Every structure is written in C-alpha cells, then in structure tokens.
Amino acid sequence: MLSTPELLTGFCNSVDQWIGYLDAYTLQQLQQRPAPDSWSLGQVYQHLISDTRFYTEQMEAAMATDEHADCAMTPEAAALFAVNSFPNKPLANPFNDIHLQQPESKEQLRRQLTGIREKVCQLFKNASIRKGKTLHPGFQYFNAAEWLQFADMHLRHHLWQKEKIDKAILQA
Template sequence: MNTINYWLDELNRYEFEQMLEKPQPDKWSLGQVYMHLIDATGFFLSQVEACLQTNDHAEGEMSEVAKSMFANDEFLDKMIEGPPSNAATPQPASKEEIVRGLEMLKERILALGHSNSTNKGKTKHPGHQYFNAAEWLQYAHMHFRHHERQKGRIEVFLEG
C-alpha cells in the first residue's frame, strides 16, 4: 500500500501537461508509466485472486531468474522492453483518471487482505513460470519500484 501511496503523492509534483511529455518519441511519458502500472498491477491482482480460488499448479516452480529477483526483492537493474502491447500504452485523459486507477488498486489489495482462503494455487507468469498469491503481490511491489528508475529518467528530461 505504501508503494501506491508514494505514486499518488508523486502526482502532486507535476502539472498534467508535463505528464504527457515524452523524453523521446519511442519512450513513455510519465502519464503512460502510471497507466502501465495501473494496468499491469490490475493483471497481477487478478492472478492473486485466481491463486486464492484454486490449488491448481501448487507444485509449479518459478524460473531461476525469478528466484533471483524474489531473493533480492527487486527486478534486474536494466531496461525491459516488455510485450509488444506496451507500445500501445495510452496517455491518461486526466490526473483524476490516474488517481481513480491507483485508488481502485488499493481497494482491491485491501479486499485481498480480508481473504480467508486456504488455497495454495499458482498461476503462470508469461516469462517467469509459476507464482503463488503472495509472490504475485511481491512481484507487483517490485514492478512499481522498478518503474521508479524510469520515472527518475523522465524527471531529468522534464527538468532539463
């Protein structure tokens, strides 16, 4: 939750127009980073929900790269291209859209905290094999922190 609150607080540092500026034509704006985080985290939370509803794939293993990431509690320190769909990440229509998206994520996380599921299911990550519910939550947190680096690069551009 602190991670999402950090990103909410950071919104106050920017005028909406700044959030739409791209450092390069093929790079995301700060607004697109926020939209990506909202969309991707929504997917991760859907995976948490799925894990809590089943015992399927409970013996599934994560990839060796994922094991290292989880052990270090962070993504590798490198730029990741991601799937081709990332190129279509939209600009936000308003700051309010971003706030609504982040607040909705917080509500979903709170609801998950009230789950009394005893299921131990896992779902498959597209590149890192199988994660359980707790691992998907940790992955979401690591994903937000990973994008702090990108946010920093965009801030340098905006200040320049």
C-alpha cells in the same frame, strides 16, 4: 522470505508513493514524452495500472484454487524474488507498447491506483488463501503472495524510469 503482511505493507507503500508523486506534475508534464521512442510519465502510470490489475487478477485466481501448487517459478524469477527487486535498467517486455494511451487526467490515475490498492487489501484481508498458483507469461508459476511481491517489485522498478523522465521534462 517476507511475510504476507510485510508484502502487503510494501505494496501499499509503493502504490501510495506513486499516488503522491502525481501532485508534483501538471497533466501536460505527465503527457510529455522525453523522446519520441520513450514513454511519458503518464504512460508509465498507465503501464503500472494495467500490469498491476493483471497481477491482482492473478492473486485472486491463485487464492481461489489449489491447482499448480507444485509448479515452480523459473530460476531467473527466483533470483529476483531473493533480492526483492528487478535490476534498475530497462527490461525487455514483448507486451509493452510505445504508443500506450496517455492519461486523461491526474484524478483518473489517482482513482485507478487507489482502487487497485483497496482491491488488493480486501483480497488479502477477506480471502482464505489456498495454495494454488497461476502462470506468469515469462516466469512460470506464482502463488498469491508471490504475485503481490512481484507487483510491488514492478512498481519500485519503474522509479528509475520516473527519475530519468523527470530529468528530461523538468529541465525543458
């Protein structure tokens, strides 16, 4: 199991990686869908921002309570955490919407990702972490550090999707 400082470093590195990628694209490229039934890279960014904000809220809630401390994650989640990653393939998520809003600008994405990174760093720097857990809609209960690890795993998981979109839009 990774320590909280290691988890925080991994998360910040993943956010910084996604921020850095923005420089390689025009807004038009970010908004270009490789196929009618897939997201644009900008929509992937919007998805990552939205989900990571939710994970951050869960980190904060778990840090503020001792509730559900004895509750566990599912065995499927435990297997993902054990290898610290999701499989590099599409995963079903009933909350995903193919018509996700396109970004308005690269700067908007940069600001939102930077804000998330700063919020998470402040949470783990200033909070006295309690032993509480909050409910993940599919994997049961995570504590704050597990939410942090899950957020990083999620950011890294979508790199395969970015590569797939890059191949489609940069060849066009």
